Amino acid sequence: MADKVIRVLLVDDHQVVRRGLRTFLEVQGDIEVVGEAADGQEGAERAAELKPDVILMDVKMPGTDGIEALRLLRDAQSAARVLIVTSFTEQRTVVPALRAGAAGYVYKDIDPVALADAIRSVHAGHVLLQPEVAGALLSQDQAGGSGQGRGNALTEREREVLTLIADGRSNREIARALVLSEKTVKTHVSNILMKLDLADRTQAALWAVRNGVGG
Amino acid sequence: MADKVIRVLLVDDHQVVRRGLRTFLEVQGDIEVVGEAADGQEGAERAAELKPDVILMDVKMPGTDGIEALRLLRDAQSAARVLIVTSFTEQRTVVPALRAGAAGYVYKDIDPVALADAIRSVHAGHVLLQPEVAGALLSQDQAGGSGQGRGNALTEREREVLTLIADGRSNREIARALVLSEKTVKTHVSNILMKLDLADRTQAALWAVRNGVGG
């Protein structure tokens, strides 16, 4: 790993931040900063011409932000691995960033040495998150944004229904399986979707699989 | 980072695996294997007495498995960071493992050098996942680039659509995402269901998750 230099592109609207990162990373030996950009659009362009191994990207930037930049890179089939380096515990941006293809998500208060390690990990093909980020990711289901029905615990019956949804069953089949009318099943399904803040049974099935319901 | 040795505990029921890991890690210089254990119970006990910095833990073990061991460690308020090193793409165990406090989750086929980096990252306080794992968590696209040879007669386009179905998207959303008419999406969906012998999009989403489409 130390025998090959990792080529890095910095994308951040603050020149001071870029300078600081560059200064530190350059002395690492196995990391070379090959370019900088001040916003997502420019970042994508630089990435296309410089073909860096890893891109350190801020989320909040004027114009094209980090998430949009990730999409641009993906559309351009960039091989670069993107490590998001952002300022706050922006729970909102974590999931979109990862969905858009980010390979990592860390905060700017990260220990510089740890950042270098993070770059190496991301370059090695891993997805890397800071613990607070992973926590935010996993707790999103129990979050329950709006006021009502918080603590969103599904009832026993609802969990039974969800399990069958996660098995790919239709309302009619679920009704037969639980000896209920289809209407009742629908009521349960509606309550499940409301409590988990999901749009339809497909999302419910996926939620169940990921959260080990019915497994 | 290199000025301080990372003390590691190996927990795996296969002695061969432990031996291999130990041999490799010992030559890293900054990693020291301070102990081994063959199951979760023993792992928790060793952790209590040896107080390692990082624990490499298998999930599937006779008796107390890795998840249960994580709970034991948590109850014992262990400061050790646990990196799960497991054999398969066991989607079911990822979420429970992270919920139970795992600091990382990688597969055994990991590049040894990358494993050493993973240990350093985890030790530095990060949460680290291999891309396949993160993919299972988020179930999102980002095709690997290489042609996935095996796989039912689904065409490239159909696979794209299936990936979005597996993300819980509606036909309309898929249409917008791929810049198509909703009717075309429906046609693709119909073809997918026919080819895979499935009844509806929910079953298709579940099929995709279980067969790693979109990871």
Place this chain on the structure above:
DNA sequence: GGGCCCATGAGACGGCCGGGCAGTCGGCCC
């Protein structure tokens, strides 16, 4: 006894889903 939650279920309704049928366009093979 009066709330309150849970489970059950009816009727009505709009909407999305999936299938059937039909058609265009472009690439590939012989």
Place this chain on the structure above:
DNA sequence: GGGCCGACTGCCCGGCCGTCTCATGGGCCC
């Protein structure tokens, strides 16, 4: 050129899905 296939799209339509409203009965708490 003719045949075949994949991608794309329109119209029609039956049916399942999910929401809303309203209602009953049982268990629990104060």
